[in-house]
Structure formats: structure tokens, C-alpha cells
Amino acid sequence: MRIVVVGGVAAGMSAASRAQRFNPQAQVVVFERGEYVSYGACGLPYVIGGEVDSFGDLIARTPGQMRARGIGVRVRHEVTGVDARAGTVTVLDRESGRTVSEPFDRLLLATGVSPVRPDWAHTDLEGVHVLRDIPDGEALAASVRGARRACIVGGGYIGLELAEALRARGLSVVLLERGPEVAGRMLDPQLQGQVRAELERGGVDVRCGVTVQGLTGSGRVTGVQTDAGLVRADLVVVAVGVKPNVDLARAAGVRLGKTGAVAVNARQETNVPGVYSAGDNTESLHRVTRRRVHIPLGLPANRMGRVAGVNMAGGDARFPGVVGTGIFRTFELGVARTGLTQTEAQELGLDAVSVDVTSTDHAGYHDSSKPIHVRLTGEKGTGRLLGAQLVGHNHLSVKRVDVVAALLGQRGTAQDLFDADLAYAPPFSGVWDVLLVAADRLHRMI
Secondary structure, three states, rough: EEEEEOOHHHHHHHHHHHHHHHHHHHHEEEEOOOOOOOHHHHHHHHHHHHOOOOOHHHHHOOHHHHOOOOOOOOOOEEEEEEEOOOEEEEEEOOOOOOEEEEEEEEEEOOEEEEEEEOOHHOOEEEEEOOOOHHHHHHHHHHHHHOOOEEEEEOOHHHHHHHHHHHHHHOOEEEEEEEOOOOOOOOOOHHHHHHHHHHHHHEEEEEEEEOOEEEEEEEEEEEEEOOEEEEEEEEEEOOOOOOEOHHHHHOOOOOEOOOOOOOOOOOOEEEEOOOOEEEOOOEEEEEOOOOOOEEOOOOHHHHHHHHHHHHHHHOOOOOOOEOOEEEEEEEOOEEEEEEEHHHHHHHOOOOOEEEEEEEEEEEOOOOOOOOEEEEEEEEEEOOOOOOOOEEEEEEEEHHHHHHHHHHHHOOOHHHHHHHHOOOOOOOOOOOOOOOHHHHHHHHHOOO
């Protein structure tokens, strides 16, 4: 059996490793258009900010290490076509320029996502960047060394993390967000202001409700033109979102879902026999709503890859879906969410209610305690938990979100959360942890 994997990062390498382990007799070949495989892209902002020494520290396995494990890894090889009926892929060697046809018995499309570039961001000006992979990070780091004023366009995960990173490198930072507030896709409005306040405490000039119209400069960028005036900058980061890479899937006759990402079943199989898809280019099942969603995050991508690897090698595995758990840090503030926000629940027509609790992350009399805010959302009538949002001034405190995430996956209720036997000691929490207090209040309302 010959298994071909297109894409060598999270889902692709997880699938290749799992397939080779499950069926050592299978020939597993990975084609990666870039020069790196198996690395932690989520660590890129922390290299930029100086918390991680080098981009090399993000690499989990090199191509040579994977080959030593019996997996054929070919970097700088781009799959440009798929003939599902013939069972072949067309591969371009980006170094030699030579194109060859490669056979497969099973094919995995793990092509990931690409940063969204608005029309104004398609430019040859130096100093304009996106951040998705290691080469992007290397280019951005090179620009940072000669820059003084940065402008970040977009107030999502990447934009918020990079705001801290660029301030740590001594740059002045302006963050532009088209929506009414930062973190708008992650949090309810009641919590978004806390994120903005922390950014401003960190010296970031946050401007919301602003639309970018273009860039200025000759040779190198000198500013960002907006409907509210010119923002001077010699470094611009475009962080307005990502889109799934589905051109190969479409060419192979693979069905796309309503989200625009590849549609698969729980085995990561597409509608085309022998063709699988996994990772950021692929839809998944939301375990709270039971709807198909596109949530490109690292852990789900790796898990989808593992499932696909087992099944391509002859096994039987299922991916249970996601609950939409995300977390980030900006300066001293930790922010996390899982499941649905109140806004999302209402948009779906659910009879939802939320409670807000502000407390301390551990015993209030302990000298290291910090404020933490929890918003817990549930469904009236059923008592079912729908989601949680946490904002904590000790950024580690918001890892409490994992407790709620685990219950969401089991369709747990507010009573289930209140009944949870959580650990207690004064340096870690109050005897009644903030999650338990929120669960008790929510239970009484639903």
C-alpha cells in the first residue's frame, strides 16, 4: 500500500507517523512545498518577541529524522494536481523545476490555510508581512530589526499576540480593527473591553471601527491609509484571518462544505474513495451545536491527522469533533473561550443565558491572587452547558477553561460542573473556585 500525504506540518505529519506505526509495511510519502515539516506554528509570535530563542526551537522533527523512521519526506515538492481516478498526483520539484507523476493507494490532503490578503495588501512594498509559517516569521523578524513603528491590521489571535511581541522588541504599535472592538470573534462584548484595556496598558494604540484603504511608500512601506487618516508605519502586519487551501481538493472532485473547507466524515474520508482530508483545510463537527464548522487550531489538526493515518493504513478510528476551545495571552492578560458565546448561541436560535462572575484566581487573602472574570453560558430548560469565556490577570489562571471544555464534549450540564471535585489549596484557588460559583449561579437560572 502506498500512502501519499500532501502537506507536512500538523495534520500531515501526524497522519504519516500514525500510518507508518499502524502499518509498517505501508509506504508512506509526504510532499511538502516548503522546507520545514513538523513544527509549532503557534510559537511564531514568541520567537518574534524574544521569549523563544530561535525558529529552529519550534521544529519537532526534521525531514531527516522522519526519514529515519521510515517515512519518505520530500520538502520543496509541491503537489499541483490530483487524478483521483488514476490514483496519481502531479508533483513539482521546486528546486529543479521538474514535474513527475506519483501513484497512491490512499491520499491525504493536509494543505492547511493561507492568510487572507485584502486587495490593498497585495503589494511589493518591503515591510508588509503576514505570519503563518517559519519563512513568514523569518521575514518578519528581519524587518523588525530595522523598524521603529509597527501597524497591525486585525484584532484576532495573531494580531493580539504580535502586539505584545512587537512592543517587547521596542517598537511603537498601532493596532487597527475594522469591527467595534478587538477579540470580536472570540468573546462577547462584555469581555472585549478588558482585552483592549490590557493592550492599552501595554502601550498599544488601539483603534477600532477603522477601515484600511491602502498603503503608502516607495520601495518600503511608510504608512497605512485608513478612513480615519494616515497611520505612519515602517512595518505592517496583515492579520485579518485565514482561508482553507482547497484548490487541490476541488480539482480532485472532493466536496466542500458550507464553510468553504473540505467536507469529511468522522473517519476523515471525503466523498472521493481513497481520498482523505485533515487539518486546517478541513471541516469538523461541533460537539455542542452538532453543526459543521471550520475552526483551524493546532490540537484538532493533529487529532484529525492521527485519525486519517490510522484509517488510511487499514484501521478504524473516528474523530469526535471539536468544542471550539481557544486561548491566548496578551501582556499579563490570559483569555480563553470554549463552546459558544452568548452571541453565537443567540445567532443559532438557542434559548441561552449567561452569568458573569468576577473573583480572584486563588484565595483572596493570598498575596499573589489576581482578578479573574468568568462568563458561563447555558441552555434554558435543559441545563446544558453551552460555553465559557475567561479573562484573567494571571494569564495561567484561564487554563480553567479546559474543565468546561471536557464537560462540553460530554454534553455536561451546569449541575455537572458544580458537582466537579476540583482541587483546592490557597495558592491555586479559593475553596469555592470561580468556576463552581459561576456554575451554581447558572444552574439557578436555567
